[in-house]
Amino acid sequence: MLSREDNALLTRVERGTPMGDTMRRYWLPALLARELPDKDGAPVRVRLLGEDLVAFRDTQGKIGLLDELCPHRRASLFFGRNEECGLRCVYHGWKFDVEGRCVDMMNEPDSESFRQKIFTTSYPTLEAGGIVWAYLGPTERQPAPPAFGWLRIPDTHRQVSKVIQETNWLQGLEGGIDTSHAPIMHRLLTTESKRPGFRPDNPFVKGKPPVLAVDVTDYGYRYAGIRQLDGDRIHVRTYQYIMPFHQIRPSRSESGVPLMAGHTWVPIDDEHTMVYNWEFTTIDAPLTEEDRLERRLGNGPLDVDQTTFRSKRNRSNNYLIDRQVQKTETFTGIDGINVQDRAIQESMGAIVDRSREHLGPADRAVIQARKLLLEAVRTVEQGGTPRGVEPTYGGLAAAEAVLPRDADWRTAALPAGSQIEQTV
Amino acid sequence: MLSREDNALLTRVERGTPMGDTMRRYWLPALLARELPDKDGAPVRVRLLGEDLVAFRDTQGKIGLLDELCPHRRASLFFGRNEECGLRCVYHGWKFDVEGRCVDMMNEPDSESFRQKIFTTSYPTLEAGGIVWAYLGPTERQPAPPAFGWLRIPDTHRQVSKVIQETNWLQGLEGGIDTSHAPIMHRLLTTESKRPGFRPDNPFVKGKPPVLAVDVTDYGYRYAGIRQLDGDRIHVRTYQYIMPFHQIRPSRSESGVPLMAGHTWVPIDDEHTMVYNWEFTTIDAPLTEEDRLERRLGNGPLDVDQTTFRSKRNRSNNYLIDRQVQKTETFTGIDGINVQDRAIQESMGAIVDRSREHLGPADRAVIQARKLLLEAVRTVEQGGTPRGVEPTYGGLAAAEAVLPRDADWRTAALPAGSQIEQTV
């Protein structure tokens, strides 16, 4: 559990809050690159850490991310004209380039010196991995670009999607780094069921819950759930947590191709989160069109409106829970593994009251993430650089493996990673 | 009128408020028994006095009423699995029995001592009269079960329904114990109209408004509207008010069978009320399917969505008022006697500002109810037991009768009731 004060500290992300200032030290996913397909195309509204912004791709392909409201009379640039290397407000024709400079004023053509004094808020952006990333922090602290391994994979082998979660960002993260719930909530009740989920004969499900080992690193932590199997073997499943809100986990496509996958929980504001989902094939095989539907997770175009990014199965329709399916086929009666996650996390309310929790040993990874986040807030307050800002996480992987009992899962299952400070 | 302070005192019912504490001394209707038809069936969300709860019927038929949120990580038990004498949270598999004990932890199978310390909020329940009743107060003050006469009637002769009213509970009660409005608002304009309402040749309508007599009793009050008729006769119509929110009134089915009927206004929260409606035949004749449609009141399945319990004629569609019908057939132009009540009570706003009322002699019953409710709050604050908690109201009836002018309506029209303290 957390005190009410610490709960507020970790969940509030508006500018000027401690966690808001901390988040602004990282590169953040702002939108999908495919939302800005064309030069001089339609601008897109972006809400990020409670700030209302507008993104556009200019004539040269550069991406601007500006305050949504024009500094002249505060009209929305969403309705603006994207033309000749700038976004022009339609109210009085003020035009801004991707760096926020006012480059034209239709209503004041003779006021050159006035125009040169006008700037609007503009944030640096870059494109990587099918995502437009933005940096909302102090200029002098701007870090190196994000260096996740999945950003270097060709599009043919990688899928990226996004979906809105109607909760605070931390609720999403805490579900994503909690291996403990996965074989419980996402299990199937019979081996016959064709619905997405873990079959009851999966070692991940049928054995006892795993022992957890959490290795704190300079980027966050990696951790493993370790299960004793019959005979002299163990089953190991590892996750990576890269601060402040990235997860890497092992996965597998429906056709059996091994995947590396992950989520990123980006705060839209205190009570809404944009979840980015990525996966790529770890063998040299492109993803298929079927893979890109993400049926199993419930994150693809069949499940999520690709204009609003709202899930079709959502709180207002109880996620289309089928109580008969819950009795006979799946643990929740809700279809889609990440739909199940959103259902349960949204059921906790927009910001769960962590002062009323009862945590046990199985919650160790969640507890450790909170400790690291509180540490990051203090680091930023003291002028330092929190874990995960420096791109030391580029070579990370997550893995699932069956190993001899006395194997060292750290070396046997994973490539060399960052230095381990402490194992908890 | 009430001061703003007293208005807040009587209308606010969350835990820890004076009226909230008072309400929690009574057995309260929590949901209809038919909402939990099956053992191990789907759980149901219940909001009661501002508390979010979940109800379920377990394998043995016992009804649990628990905090909606699991004490582990605060996920909703509404999405839970109702299985083998307990409701199991799908997030990490914690399971609770009807008494709130944690009886299993899938994610912590080896943490027996931790599990034994975990309890969730659980309230006592009982089934009576087609309703699941709950007690939300201090254990040591739990009263005897509710003993209303209508609870002892066989289902064949009794109908019970419910509908949401979008106001504070007191607005509903005050309409229900206000005989003064009934022959005005619910009247028909012509004897030819087939719509529900009181015909203009009804003695209840055509004469002068009644003189009111209010007899304060140990359960609340009973009161009568007494009208002088032509000749040496009087028309008497009595109601019972059982504290804090029950009404009993005489009624009659469409086919002319005499009924005893009533409402109970249970606070969902400060601004929403669940109105329970009951009626039974006072002769040995079962109710018909037609009777159970409750067309006349507008409370049955044709008028109220039986999943959400929202009225189809509601504030958002102006209750489908027909101004031509209002000109020529009925006083309001709105169909359904209780739809008329909800329309006018909801039009006053969620919590009416009683400091701006102008009350007259016809409002005596309303004024008296407020006095008794203020007294009940003080009684509870002083550690006592308010009127209506002890089941002294079991034999009560309401009646409508034409009597000789000098008859004693109390003895002629009603069975023996509780002792009268004072007539106002």
Next chain:
Amino acid sequence: MLSREDNALLTRVERGTPMGDTMRRYWLPALLARELPDKDGAPVRVRLLGEDLVAFRDTQGKIGLLDELCPHRRASLFFGRNEECGLRCVYHGWKFDVEGRCVDMMNEPDSESFRQKIFTTSYPTLEAGGIVWAYLGPTERQPAPPAFGWLRIPDTHRQVSKVIQETNWLQGLEGGIDTSHAPIMHRLLTTESKRPGFRPDNPFVKGKPPVLAVDVTDYGYRYAGIRQLDGDRIHVRTYQYIMPFHQIRPSRSESGVPLMAGHTWVPIDDEHTMVYNWEFTTIDAPLTEEDRLERRLGNGPLDVDQTTFRSKRNRSNNYLIDRQVQKTETFTGIDGINVQDRAIQESMGAIVDRSREHLGPADRAVIQARKLLLEAVRTVEQGGTPRGVEPTYGGLAAAEAVLPRDADWRTAALPAGSQIEQTV
């Protein structure tokens, strides 16, 4: 820009606020006369300066404008019966005449002296120009009736409509008196386009932005945008601003008939405005049915629901912006000149933060209106009568003309108006 304090001062209009008290010194449009077509017809809800009222036309044709809630128990008179020179509450049958007197009490027929003490809030009304006007201020300060020229035009030659704008009133006014935006936002991109807007060959569009001259008068101001044309000519377009919220501008029907037109921005409450739109032919030619559709402005029955007065193209559907049209035909891609205005003004938020503006010379008319409004608030606070209350504005006109360079546009283009205090 304005300080936050002055921004609040000018935008808040509830009773008791400085601007609320100032607004209450003027006659205000309350609803369209055609919303009350019949004697004894259905009453209509009216929200005006944050007050919830109900309007009705009585048996004699007089219009009452009363507090929506009955003073007895605070039920809504919207559901009331409009009968025999009064509006009767259906709850207990209290009836009020257009002056707010209680003229009958069905539930208290013998309480004559009680009844005579009961009054409800009632505001004076008058009908003029197809509009019901109301005065919500102190009785002793009630001014002469509104005397706008357009009120004296026969219905055959005049069109009046209304539409809700989802912003504070001042945002609407500031758009309406800002000639600077019109040839920018409302322009067409090609002379071929048949959509509403100013063609690129219009002198209003193709030249440089105008020099503004603002003449402060006893009713507000008139102002002109003056453009140098080729040769020795100037183009002059004048507007009138009559305080607190009226505009007059020159216009032209689709068939080329010259029109005088204007808007009035009446506060529904702090965050919603009812915009009244009027126009009349300045030659003796009646308006056609086509003219009354107001397609060009987007204010007519094809564009605005005539029951709710909500625009069909609105914030929730991004005003049906067509980005391809925006690229090739019109500056905004939104159809309807006043739809464009509402789109951009609503995009600024319900109450724009004027402390974050950057105003230039082209905003002179907006700046001057704010000065006059702040002056009006101070005048009222000191017990005086603000500009525009006395009907000195009856003969005003607005004009558009091409004149010789050295012509005096004030005398050449406009009829004699009020005295000019100052030109800014």
